[in-house]
Amino acid sequence: MNTEMDNKRIQEIDPSLFRFVGNDTISSEKIIAPRYSYWRSVFRVFFKRKLNIFLIFMFVLIMLSSFLMPSLCPYDQFENVTNPATFNLSPAAAMKYFGGFSLKWLFGTGSVGNSIFYGIFASAKTSLLLAIICAAINMTVGIIMGAIWGYSKKFDAVMLVIYNIVANVPYLLLISVLVYIVGSGFGSFVFALTITGWMGIAYFFRTQVMIIRDREYSLASRCLGTPITRVISKNILPFLTSVITTLLATELPSYISSEVYLSFIGIGLSATVPSLGRMISNAQTAFITFPWAFWPPVAISALITIILYILGQNLADATDPRTHM
Secondary structure (H helix, E strand, C coil), rough: CHHHHHHHHHHHCCCCHHCCCCCCCCHHHHCCCCCCCHHHHHHHHHCCCHHHHHHHHHHHHHHHHHHHHHHHHHCCCCCCCCHHHHCCCCHHHHHHHCCCCCHHHHEEECCCCEEEHHHHHHHHHHHHHHHHHHHHHHHHHHHHHHHHHCCCCCHHHHHHHHHHHHHHCCHHHHHHHHHHHCCCCCCHHHHHCCCCHHHHHHHHHHHHHHHCCCCCCHHHHHHHCCCCCHHHHHHHHHHHHHHHHHHHHHHHHHHHHHHHHHHHHHCCCCCCCHHHHHHHHHHHHHCCCCHHHHEEEEEEEEEEEEHHHHHHHHHHHHHHHHHCC
């Protein structure tokens, strides 16, 4: 009786509401899921924070201004050196002296009549270029050498001796000696910052690689005869992406800070090369009486450093797979 009633009800149901599913074993094994992309997930997590978008906009604005302004508005720090009347003028006094409003005199003049506004962008270009070049060299050499250092026990024994010798020499003393030997130009300063700067990065990566090299999949690759370079590039370095990003986040701002500090104490770039550290150093004795010459380069230096540090830390967090849940 119940079976007849069920059959009658089935006949009354609209057949268009259902579709026949066959017994296909191949189709039943397929898993319907969206394809996962690691870097797409990284950028999704990174751009989820509105602060990151704002900081990127600010950094791009500073970069464009620093690299375009010196080309469109050339900066000559000695253009008014023979005219003492232009020395240390406030913004209002400078515009009055030079005949009206101009962006060139927006921050007044420096100790030799130079434009503070134009000088900031020319100096920021030097500092940013120095940081990018030094970070690229030190990170590339440090990662490669650190990976080999941590994987090869023979290479480890040699490098530990070299590292212990170099690490015991004060960093500022080493840079000072190198600058005095090779000169104080831009290329010489890059050489001084990179000749041993990669060693600290390499030593840090050595410890990270040593943690990963003895895991099961790395041991299996070695047993199968996989070349060392492939084991390092495929099994080890991909797991250190967040570590690399974190280290880069601290390296970029550190070179800008080093340039500012070394130029401030008179060890950095030569006087003919505009830099934020040189501008701050020239205005340090009069930062109370002529604050317009001291605080703008300090502010732009601090702003660049803070932006790079925050962006780097947030990107490091985004590269951690645990944040992709």
